[in-house]
Amino acid sequence: KAGVTQTPRYLIKTRGQQVTLSCSPISGHRSVSWYQQTPGQGLQFLFEYFSETQRNKGNFPGRFSGRQFSNSRSEMNVSTLELGDSALYLCASSPGLATQETQYFGPGTRLLVL
Amino acid sequence: AQTVTQSQPEMSVQEAETVTLSCTYDTSESNYYLFWYKQPPSRQMILVIRQEAYKQQNATENRFSVNFQKAAKSFSLKISDSQLGDTAMYFCAFMINQGGKLIFGQGTELSVKP
Numbered sequence: 001k002a003g004v005t006q007t008p009r010y011l012i013k014t015r016g017q018q019v020t021l022s023c024s025p026i027s028g029h030r031s032v033s034w035y036q037q038t039p040g041q042g043l044q045f046l047f048e049y050f051s052e053t054q055r056n057k058g059n060f061p062g063r064f065s066g067r068q069f070s071n072s073r074s075e076m077n078v079s080t081l082e083l084g085d086s087a088l089y090l091c092a093s094s095p096g097l098a099t100q101e102t103q104y105f106g107p108g109t110r111l112l113v114l
Numbered sequence: 115a116q117t118v119t120q121s122q123p124e125m126s127v128q129e130a131e132t133v134t135l136s137c138t139y140d141t142s143e144s145n146y147y148l149f150w151y152k153q154p155p156s157r158q159m160i161l162v163i164r165q166e167a168y169k170q171q172n173a174t175e176n177r178f179s180v181n182f183q184k185a186a187k188s189f190s191l192k193i194s195d196s197q198l199g200d201t202a203m204y205f206c207a208f209m210i211n212q213g214g215k216l217i218f219g220q221g222t223e224l225s226v227k228p
Binding site: 033045055092101105 | 151156158159161214219
């Protein structure tokens, strides 16, 4: 089975721009979670989608949004980029069912905001 | 609020020796999952081992095993016969049932020396 894929792998943007990141889960997985990783804050949960519905949300401003499509692929959008949004963005997929919660991670998208 | 604490920011071990990484967590939930992930320099997050809180038996995966002490809220990882490829950042993580949200510790950077 192919693993979780994320595109693009690297991205450079300037302050005020917006960005969209994409995540394709493992085949058959219906849950996609997004995380932000920075040296200062570590790994922080952004949100989780299951069957096209946001099931859980972290403590991030409304500039961070996401969605999930019927094929379970997910996108994450960040509007009005700030310097502090520079980070590694990881997505993870899982079956999303009770007792099948183990998350498998993609390689990440490294975002640099200038 | 659930929290995960890894008190050892850095550790080193000689090749072929055994090392134990510590993790404590805080929660009022009774059903949850615990995980150890490793993140090598490539930044790819890789699942090492998982433990269900309702299982008393400690999980093992080849050279990796855990010491799960539910009452003490402790979840340490033991790596036996350490190999150079074990060099990585190790994260302890916690998830409640069907939350889709992993809560991570700050990580322990492990160096395996030849």
